[in-house]
Amino acid sequence: MNNPIQNLNKVFDSRVRLGIMSTLMVNDEINFNDLKQLIDVTDGNLASHMKSLEESGYVKVSKGFIGRKTNTTYSVTKAGQKAFQQHLNGLEQMIKTMK
Amino acid sequence: MNTQNESLQELQHIKRMMERSTRFSSLSGLSGIAAGVCGLIGFWMAVNTIAGWKRNHLDNLYASRDIVTDRLLIIALATFAAAALSSFIFVYRRCKKLDIPLLGVSARRVIINMAIPLFAGGLFILRLATQGIFDLIAPACLMFYGIALVNASKYTLEETRYLGYAEILIGIINLWILGYGLIFWAIGFGVMHIVYGIIIWMKYENHPVEQYEELQ
Numbered sequence: 001m002n003n004p005i006q007n008l009n010k011v012f013d014s015r016v017r018l019g020i021m022s023t024l025m026v027n028d029e030i031n032f033n034d035l036k037q038l039i040d041v042t043d044g045n046l047a048s049h050m051k052s053l054e055e056s057g058y059v060k061v062s063k064g065f066i067g068r069k070t071n072t073t074y075s076v077t078k079a080g081q082k083a084f085q086q087h088l089n090g091l092e093q094m095i096k097t098m099k
Numbered sequence: 100m101n102t103q104n105e106s107l108q109e110l111q112h113i114k115r116m117m118e119r120s121t122r123f124s125s126l127s128g129l130s131g132i133a134a135g136v137c138g139l140i141g142f143w144m145a146v147n148t149i150a151g152w153k154r155n156h157l158d159n160l161y162a163s164r165d166i167v168t169d170r171l172l173i174i175a176l177a178t179f180a181a182a183a184l185s186s187f188i189f190v191y192r193r194c195k196k197l198d199i200p201l202l203g204v205s206a207r208r209v210i211i212n213m214a215i216p217l218f219a220g221g222l223f224i225l226r227l228a229t230q231g232i233f234d235l236i237a238p239a240c241l242m243f244y245g246i247a248l249v250n251a252s253k254y255t256l257e258e259t260r261y262l263g264y265a266e267i268l269i270g271i272i273n274l275w276i277l278g279y280g281l282i283f284w285a286i287g288f289g290v291m292h293i294v295y296g297i298i299i300w301m302k303y304e305n306h307p308v309e310q311y312e313e314l315q
Contacts, residue, residue: 015112018109018112018113018116019112019116021113022112022113022114022116022117022120023116023117023119023120025117026117026120026121027120027121027204030120030204034203034204037200037203038116038119038120038200038203038204039116040198088110088113091106091109091110092106092110094102094103094106095103095106095107095110
């Protein structure tokens with residue numbers, strides 16, 4: 001049997017990123033402030049995690065305006081969905097094999 | 100063993116985040132109970148007002164009609180305001196306790212999905228009133244409110260859907276027993292809210308916050 005750890009994705013190796021991905025999986029799109037509230041992190045913290053998810057190609061960023069304020073919304077990409085699904089499978093396997 | 104626990108915790112965290120971002124789960128049963136009690140008090144005041152009017156103006160019931168409708172309208176508005184305010188207070192407290200934002204994404208979805216049927220229903224009822232079709236007002240209120248609840252229940256506690264079904268059913272029954280709107284109103288907005296509130300309270304609040312996390 002192959003090592004189940006190989007299915008776990010290093011990018012998701014953080015509570016904050018896991019929270020971001022879980023939220024994006026079930027919401028079409030969500031803006032920065034709502035995400036910040038949901039995950040309960042600081043601006044800087046969320047921004048840096050978002051950046052690395054964006055660089056991995058898992059998250060799509062779109063910037064817009066509401067009045068004069070910037071409104072940044074995020075959504076998950078196809079690659080992100082696939083990677084997250086794999087990560088979930090990996091977690092599941094992990095639990096099964098160690099029983 | 101340790102990694103197994105970690106994996107399990109991660110999965111639980113994922114599940115919780117998915118829930119939290121799509122469902123507004125900090126409704127309070129006490130809100131339902133408070134709204135229901137306000138409804139019943141309003142019903143009692145309305146019944147007394149009508150009974151008093153019939154007693155005191157036996158000779159000119161029709162002439163004194165305007166005074167009594169004004170008074171009933173005030174009672175209705177006061178009941179609505181009291182119910183809305185008291186339920187808001189309990190939801191606010193619950194949000195604070197569970198540390199969930201009061202106007203987060205999920206709460207806004209609940210509000211929007213409630214508001215659309217209620218707005219349409221409100222206009223419909225306004226037209227019923229201006230056309231003088233008073234008998235249909237109570238069933239219309241109950242049915243539109245029920246539809247709003249069913250519609251919003253996707254984004255909040257699932258029990259809300261059953262409250263919605265109950266309201267629609269009571270409204271439909273009222274359609275064929277016209278003229279008893281006040282009683283159906285009291286059952287739908289009073290008794291049903293209290294029943295719903297007690298169920299929610301027993302299920303989600305009658306234990307410490309730590310256990311609540313596991314329940315989700």
